[in-house]
Amino acid sequence: MIFTKDILSKPVYSKLDHPIGKVVDLSIAIYERCPKILGFLIEFSQIKYIDRKELIEPARNIRLMVGAKFVKLLSGKFKLTQKEEFLPVQYLHKKEILINKNIIDQTILNLKKEAIGRVNDVVIFEEDGYLKLYGISVGIVGLVSKLGLEIPIELLDKGLGKSFLESVISWKYVKEYRLQKGEIVINSINPMQTEEKISWNQIRSKKKKSKLKKPLIANLIKFIHIGRRKNGK
Amino acid sequence: MKFFFSRVRTKGLKVPSLKGTWWKLGLFVAVMGPGIITGNVDNDIGGIATYSSAGASYGFKLLWILLLSTFSLAIVQEMTARLGTITGKGLGALIRENFGFRITFYVLLALLLTNFANTISEFAGIAAGTEIFGISRFWSVPIAALFIWFFSMRGNYRTIEKLLLIFCLFYVAYIFAGFLAKPVWSDVITSTLIPSFDLKDIGLVTMTITIIGTTIAPWMQFYQQSTVAEKHILIKQYKYEKLDTYLGSFLTNFVAFFIIVATGATLYKNGIRVTEASDAARALVPFAGKFASSLFAIGLINAGVMAGFVLPISTAYSISEGFGWQNGMGKKFKEAPRFYALFTILVFVSALVILFTKLNLIKVMLFSQTLNGILLPVILFFMLKLINDESIMGSHINTKYQNFVTIITIVSVSFLTILMLLLTFWPAIKVFIL
Numbered sequence: 001m002i003f004t005k006d007i008l009s010k011p012v013y014s015k016l017d018h019p020i021g022k023v024v025d026l027s028i029a030i031y032e033r034c035p036k037i038l039g040f041l042i043e044f045s046q047i048k049y050i051d052r053k054e055l056i057e058p059a060r061n062i063r064l065m066v067g068a069k070f071v072k073l074l075s076g077k078f079k080l081t082q083k084e085e086f087l088p089v090q091y092l093h094k095k096e097i098l099i100n101k102n103i104i105d106q107t108i109l110n111l112k113k114e115a116i117g118r119v120n121d122v123v124i125f126e127e128d129g130y131l132k133l134y135g136i137s138v139g140i141v142g143l144v145s146k147l148g149l150e151i152p153i154e155l156l157d158k159g160l161g162k163s164f165l166e167s168v169i170s171w172k173y174v175k176e177y178r179l180q181k182g183e184i185v186i187n188s189i190n191p192m193q194t195e196e197k198i199s200w201n202q203i204r205s206k207k208k209k210s211k212l213k214k215p216l217i218a219n220l221i222k223f224i225h226i227g228r229r230k231n232g233k
Numbered sequence: 234m235k236f237f238f239s240r241v242r243t244k245g246l247k248v249p250s251l252k253g254t255w256w257k258l259g260l261f262v263a264v265m266g267p268g269i270i271t272g273n274v275d276n277d278i279g280g281i282a283t284y285s286s287a288g289a290s291y292g293f294k295l296l297w298i299l300l301l302s303t304f305s306l307a308i309v310q311e312m313t314a315r316l317g318t319i320t321g322k323g324l325g326a327l328i329r330e331n332f333g334f335r336i337t338f339y340v341l342l343a344l345l346l347t348n349f350a351n352t353i354s355e356f357a358g359i360a361a362g363t364e365i366f367g368i369s370r371f372w373s374v375p376i377a378a379l380f381i382w383f384f385s386m387r388g389n390y391r392t393i394e395k396l397l398l399i400f401c402l403f404y405v406a407y408i409f410a411g412f413l414a415k416p417v418w419s420d421v422i423t424s425t426l427i428p429s430f431d432l433k434d435i436g437l438v439t440m441t442i443t444i445i446g447t448t449i450a451p452w453m454q455f456y457q458q459s460t461v462a463e464k465h466i467l468i469k470q471y472k473y474e475k476l477d478t479y480l481g482s483f484l485t486n487f488v489a490f491f492i493i494v495a496t497g498a499t500l501y502k503n504g505i506r507v508t509e510a511s512d513a514a515r516a517l518v519p520f521a522g523k524f525a526s527s528l529f530a531i532g533l534i535n536a537g538v539m540a541g542f543v544l545p546i547s548t549a550y551s552i553s554e555g556f557g558w559q560n561g562m563g564k565k566f567k568e569a570p571r572f573y574a575l576f577t578i579l580v581f582v583s584a585l586v587i588l589f590t591k592l593n594l595i596k597v598m599l600f601s602q603t604l605n606g607i608l609l610p611v612i613l614f615f616m617l618k619l620i621n622d623e624s625i626m627g628s629h630i631n632t633k634y635q636n637f638v639t640i641i642t643i644v645s646v647s648f649l650t651i652l653m654l655l656l657t658f659w660p661a662i663k664v665f666i667l
Contacts, residue, residue: 105329105337107557114568118329118557146334182330 004122025098037131065090106182139167165197264473266394267460272481273401277540278358285513288496293424302448307482317461324458325554348548350601352583358537361511365530378584390563403535406528411491413525416498446653456547545579610647
């Protein structure tokens with residue numbers, strides 16, 4: 001289990017192990033109850049790429065959506081499985097959204113449409129070799145880690161011998177997603193009923209344990225319909 | 234799970250069902266409030282002190298500056314009102330959603346500190362104003378704090394807005410004080426319309442920068458946008474909100490104009506210099522009479538109470554929006570507990586600071602002014618980014634002309650604010666700059 005912020009801004013390496021860009025976002029399908037990570041939005045420092053069968057001349061700092069099957073993790077590094085000039089350009093499908101752009105920092109509403117907080121981060125987990133969205137972090141730990149203040153929390157954690165708890169609302173409780181308004185409606189009036197407490201230790205230990213080394217991302221997403229997406233918007 | 238793309242706002246502000254001119258007037262009355270209130274609160278204790286000092290030190294020489302700063306204020310506040318109308322969200326919410334938590338956190342922290350410092354100075358103004366009438370601060374400050382708190386807790390948005398609009402009327406006291414000071418009106422008009430400046434006069438240059446620097450403060454953008462959003466003003470009603478904004482910007486400097494006239498016609502003429510607004514009220518007695526002095530003091534108390542209302546509310550709005558908490562003056566305490574808790578803490582802690590500590594208010598004001606100066610260019614930059622984002626504003630983005638004027642305004646206001654800070658903290662720099 002990891003926070004999305006731990007993946008964002010991570011460098012991406014070419015097949016020949018040269019740094020060529022960084023991860024700026026992850027895409028998911030909105031209609032799934034437990035959405036898989038479908039693609040990586042990567043900002044390339046310089047790249048030649050194919051768009052609609054045409055080879056595009058080298059472009060700098062361009063953001064391209066790369067299907068998850070073309071990205072894998074090796075030795076803690078995101079690596080492309082194909083030469084970058086052969087990467088087909090993909091587009092976000094109508095019912096796909098970006099985690100960083102469309103979910104993080106958006107407002108959470110309860111069933112009465114009352115604001116109950118904001119999404120501090122998105123928790124991702126691994127299941128059956130896929131990276132999936134687990135839930136939305138709404139607690140203080142998510143905020144503190146976004147401020148880059150994890151070390152004091154860890155020190156306090158060790159000093160007090162008591163683990164900080166992070167509140168996470170599982171994605172299965174999300175009832176509606178309003179893209180334009182930036183609102184997520186959860187299926188409950190009392191958010192406490194939907195919140196799950198995950199300890200800081202738990203997040204850390206799991207992070208340490210996996211460090212995203214084990215999952216082979218190249219094998220994670222098997223059903224990305226490139227043709228369908230190419231015709232999408 | 235439903236998936237909505239539509240952003241059409243169907244619930245809008247309730248407006249009177251009249252026809253023709255009366256309908257338009259009714260619509261304006263229904264919409265007006267955010268712009269006029271924000272504009273008037275700009276003339277808070279700090280603002281009155283600046284204008285009093287400008288009038289006492291330089292007479293009418295700086296009146297023409299007010300004309301220019303009115304345009305800057307109107308341009309920035311119009312952008313704020315447009316952002317609120319189109320998105321239905323406050324600035325705190327938009328910054329969090331578009332620039333992330335880290336930036337929002339530091340912006341809101343700076344806003345909290347600067348508004349807290351300003352709220353303390355508002356209560357200091359109430360204390361000083363009532364002491365002119367022989368009322369102890371141990372009576373006036375708690376009563377003012379309780380009054381502010383009670384009405385905010387009991388009233389809904391419309392009631393509070395009406396109350397604040399009534400407070401705006403009290404600013405007329407400065408207009409009367411200006412007339413009672415019996416200025417030579419031909420001099421006043423000449424100084425307003427014909428710019429005169431002496432670059433060698435370092436004090437005059439500093440005062441000019443201070444006047445412009447105090448005209449636009451970050452809390453104004455947060456407050457106006459939040460209240461526009463809370464009123465649910467629709468796009469078709471926006472022209473009335475625009476009028477409200479322009480009227481507010483005009484009224485602010487219209488009142489400031491009379492403060493300078495009142496002090497310029499009396500204190501400047503008799504060589505009396507003041508740095509605080511309450512000193513100006515006291516000093517007016519021998520030259521403009523006790524009535525004019527009392528009007529000045531009443532204006533001061535009114536400004537303190539009004540800003541004592543608005544600054545904590547503006548802070549509570551911004552922080553609640555940033556964190557996604559339920560907020561709004563139309564809600565009850567149990568519906569928006571964090572919003573009201575923040576408001577309550579700010580009001581009562583500020584009042585207690587004035588009653589029980591010997592805080593150096595000049596240092597507090599300086600601190601708040603510094604934070605304002607740092608924060609303002611940042612806020613204006615974010616606003617410009619947001620208002621030019623088609624995915625947020627649709628077809629209501631700035632035109633090229635608006636962007637040009639706005640950028641010029643932002644650059645000049647930011648430059649002058651930075652210059653003001655440099656001159657405050659490093660007076661020796663005057664030699665190099667001027």
